[in-house]
Amino acid sequence: MSSPDLAIDVSVVVATFNRAAMLRETLRSLVELETDGAFAYEVLVVDNASSDNTPQAITEFAAVDRRGSAVRVRGVREPSPGVSHARNRGVGEAAGDWVAFHDDDQVADPRWLAELVALAKRRSALVVGGAVKLKLPAGAKEPSARYLRQMLGEKVGMPAEQPFNRRQIPGAGSLMIDRGVFDHVGLFDTDLEIGGEDADLYRRIRAAGYEAWYTPKAIVHHLIPAKRLDSDYMRWTAARHGQHVALREFLDWGPRKLPLVMAARLGQATINYLPRYLAARLTGDRDGALAARCLMLRSQSYLAKAWRLLLHGEGQQGAADAALSLREGRERLVGGQAPEAETPPRLVATGPQE
Known part of the structure; x- marks a missing residue:
């Protein structure tokens, strides 16, 4: 927690695991944030039991001559594995009245936090979010299909300030x-x-009656290593999406309405995604074919998870859930097992946004 002589308005929480090289890029951007003299912030890194030199990276930026515009940079270690454990530890340790979340594989635009603070004041909102753009390895082609970019983390289809909703x-x-x-x-x-x-x-925030607002001016850039552009990674991500969408809709709609939603999802896959896949294959549109295939896989994963939820409820985790573990999947598909393996790409700006 904060010392009595420190006045901190916003705590920027960064949960991290075995990404020391990327974390340095992240911290370098976070200590260069503009505040317009309107607020003070700290950077709080939650090391989720990393085995690489993450502690050294935190120590480097905690030095007085490296912390830049931040009041301080500090780290805590959270031994329980999983990003939710790490973020929750960050909330508990945060000194600010506001908690901002930033991932360890992103770099923030200098105006990122100032724009979020301004949006919260302008809209009298207690929950605000911003834009995510992609930073690809030098020479890599930006995926042309919207869904592929969404799976890589880009925020698409939100060009103006607006409230978030069930779909966005x-x-x-x-x-x-x-x-x-x-x-x-x-x-x-x-x-x-x-x-x-x-x-x-967000489902619980919305259910509690809070209005959350979005601004495209608060920008972070998601660093995309080359391995994340592989089709295996895309398919794994699509399957994960299907599972957690199924759980969210089970909690939203309940077991009585969920079968109707399942039927609509099946119809969507049959009438929309399958023809799109066949058309893309015929025209040689590789991105379009991969996107449609991933959408079909998402639907398949959704239906399988929804069926298990109807039979067993939300408490039971099956083998399919374990196979899609975020932490274990990243280790296997992106190469996080070796220290420093997920190094940041040499950055180039992506092309025009949809």
Whole structure:
């Protein structure tokens, strides 16, 4: 917690695991944030039991001559594995009245936090989020299909300031919440190992009556290593999406209405995604074919998870859930097992946004 002589308005929480190289890029951007003299912020890194040199990276930026515009940079270690455990530890340790979340594989635009603070004041909102754009390896081609970019983390289809809604939801990579909201709706669900913990939190925020606002001016850039552009990674991500969407809709609609939603999802896959896949294959549109295939896989994963939820409820985790564990999947598919393996790409700006 904060010392009595420190006045901190916003705590920027960064949960990290075995990404020391990327973390340095992240911290370099976070200590260069503009504040317009309107607020003071700290950077709080939650090391989720990393085995690389993450502690050294935190120590480097905690030095007085490296912390830049931040009041301080500090780290805590959270031994329980999983991003929800790490983010919840961050909320508990945060000194600010506001908690902003930023991922360890992103770099923030200098105006990122100032724009979130301004949006919260302008809209009298207790939950605000911003834009995510992609930073690809030098020479890599930006995926042309919208869904592929969404799976890589880009926020698409939101060109103007607007409230979030059931379809357009905030992600925890660019999100700021008044800490009192957590007292009302609870923290991140630590049982959601396949991901979707931010969507679940927003579901509870929305159900509690809070209006969350988005601004395209608060920008973070998601660093995309080359391995994340592989089709295997895309398919794994699509399957994860299907599972956590199924859980969210089970909690939203309940077991009586969920079969109707399942039928609509099946119809969508049959009438929309399958023809799109066949058309893309015929025209040689590789991105379009991969996107449609991933959408069909998402539907398949959704239906399988929804069926298990109807039979067993939300408490039972099956083998398919374990296979889609966010932490274990990243280790296997992106190469996080070796220290420093997920190094940041040499950055180039992506092309025009849709």
